Amino acid sequence: MPEPLTPVLTKRWLSPTSWTLRTYEQLEGYTALRKSLTAHPDQLIQLCKDSGLRGRGGAGFPTGLKWGFIPQGDGKPHYLVINADEGEPGTCKDIPLMMADPHSLIEGCIITSYAIRANFCAIYVRGEVLHCIRRLNAAVQEAYAAGYLGKNILGSGFDLDIVVHAGAGAYICGEETALLDSLEGKRGQPRLKPPFPATAGLYASPTVVNNVETIASVPYIVNGGSGWFREMGRERSPGPTIYSLSGHVTNPGQYEAPMGTTLRELLELAGGMKDGIPLKFWTPGGSSTPLFTADHLDVPLDFEGAAEAGSMLGTKALQIFNETVSVPWAVMKWTEFYKHESCGKCTPCREGTYWLVQILQRMVRGEGTPADVETLLDICDNILGRSFCALGDGATSPITSAIKYFRHEFLELCASNAGNAQAALAGAGAH
Template sequence: MADPITPVLTKRWLSPNSWRLSTYEQLEGYTALRKALSGTPEQLVQLVKDSGLRGRGGAGFPAGVKWSFMPPNEDKPHYLVINADEGEPGTCKDIPLMMADPHSLIEGCIIAAYAMRSHHCFIYVRGEALHPYRRLNAAVREAYRAGYLGKDILGSGFDLDITVHAGAGAYICGEETALLDSLEGRRGQPRLKPPFPAAAGLYAAPTTVNNVETIASVPFIVNGGADWFRKMGREKSPGPKIYSISGHVERPGQYEAPLGTTLRELLELCGGMKDGIPLKFWTPGGSSTPMFTAEHLDIPLDFEGAAEAGSMLGTTAVQVFNETVSVPWAVMKWTQFYEHESCGKCTPCREGTYWLAQILERMVDGRGTAEDIDTLLDVCDNILGRSFCALGDGAVSPITSGIKYFRDEFLALCESNKRELVGAQA
């Protein structure tokens, strides 16, 4: 494993005025763009394929393969869309990246757009993230003035415009096709696939949707090369990753480390458990990924390692909970979020999340029964794999994994209710 404290993606974050173009240019900024424009789009796509870069938005799909889906002809406009609608509980890596180093995202956008023959890029920022939205807009204006955006970029003959768009705070718009509907001015709801965005995306034209961290990695790959990038991380999940550590740790925050780093190593980086209270459970990739326990401290946090252990890497939003936290209470809070954020398009998610929240609220309130556990699992089974998009699957993950590892806590709520009923009858 590479040195976990050698910064790549975050190397400029602590520089004075790191968000300014002048600072970015002093620290190798836009050198990758000049190098990329001297090659062909096909060479860039192959470079990203060779690097093994995988999508940092949760699915982990190979970025170079995704880029290659874009048709080579230009009979229709090609669009690049950046998903910066970061809104899942615990996920907080893209907003600080846009705040501290917006030009790395912009440079990555220009290189990616050139590789896919796109002349218009949209960056869809979560509506509540007002500060990064303003900072990103200011960085785009700087890039236009410097000739990095607009017509004939750096004399290459390549044209590109970037539009920064603010959403309205809907979690569902993190799903790529719901995001595209929102960009078009429609209600943000997932689309039926196929057709996939690469064939008919924004305005029914070929479109690629990438995450902020994925695209911000591209300039480093262009400058360093595929072999350099593969020296970090693991064979099937190479490169550096920003891990968002929140919860009961001494120093919560963003920690860059190679993919495959374990929670034990991450806890060392952030000072260990807060006040020395032992770890109870944690999420490897945000609230939509099945939880882990203290037994999983040494699971390599990459796409394969998390999956083999029964969870998902997701967005590497590591939420850490100590022994003072009730698992049913935490699961209830997450479920309330998914109930609120369900777009209502499909019945399993719309009705299922509502009933899951109702049952959990009753249980946490001390009014549950032992049958409620079976009902929860039955409802989860009817949502998993049957909802229109991944929101439904994500909503059941905390419940099924919570019952798997901490069934006794759910039963204790039912037993306490039973004792209260017996006492009242006596």
């Protein structure tokens, strides 16, 4: 059994009425804010850099470095935007965090805004999660009433307004520049980069876009210090994080553990494989990351460990599949999702995902040919690195990795088709 971690990010989740300001303040809530407001903004940026905190939304970019990119003294307004558009299949960490402990996100937003000299923050939440939006709005109102938001916060002279914005349920708006366009009232489509959001983000002004879990980690770093934060996790990926386990596990859910925890350890925490049926394949970071097999149980699940094993940590959405699941069928379902969610702006993604779905559906129906496997790989090769944003690249990941590890399953579908064709010919000859 792995060494138990004293909860950090989830420490309030099981408290009665954990989402209220009263409970939050009883459990060290807003103490980090008071400490931050006595420091110079640049000290907070340096603290974040020293802690090694990396973005928990998928890319793993160093958070303090991102904050430091914001130009100072440019005469423009600065903005903080929270990406709470949690749409990656299998990802379910940010919404529970906002439901159980919304004030940790709000406190993190205030500290981050102070550090980057922003006076406006928008929290962009996926529109379908109405219960989460209501709870977050209620927490924001509590923070205003208590003097943590608005004018002259706690007598510091710092002003901040937070707006909770409900998106319309488009997966593409999880891409930061598409999110910014959506926030401005436009159709959510990715922008050409450069310029990057740090210099030309929301309303063409310097903007930091961070994930919910990233910003919710900030108050703990302020209170505990960078050294304390680095005691958890691994050297290049320090700190605690939340892993989402779904699929064929006995107890699916969110598990807080140090960065670098393995699936073997997480399965022990989750009670093992459901019904004792062995593991067949799994995703380390949602369906847009190359899948792993049972041979990867001991891969350290941090940014370097996952990459060295041939995948990505992504959003730490571990979808677990046992031996009863057909790999081509699972890949087809994921690809149908990406084809549906493609914004259509660029040709490789718009056309490529369409044809990938056509071929996979035909193969799963038992009507494929061995040549289809190579065609799938060829289409993926034409999408990868040629799309406007990462959606196209992500759509290829489950297909290429599935063929890498389970090519025989795709070919078996073709073999059954060949057998049916021969039987049909034989039947025709008999007549």
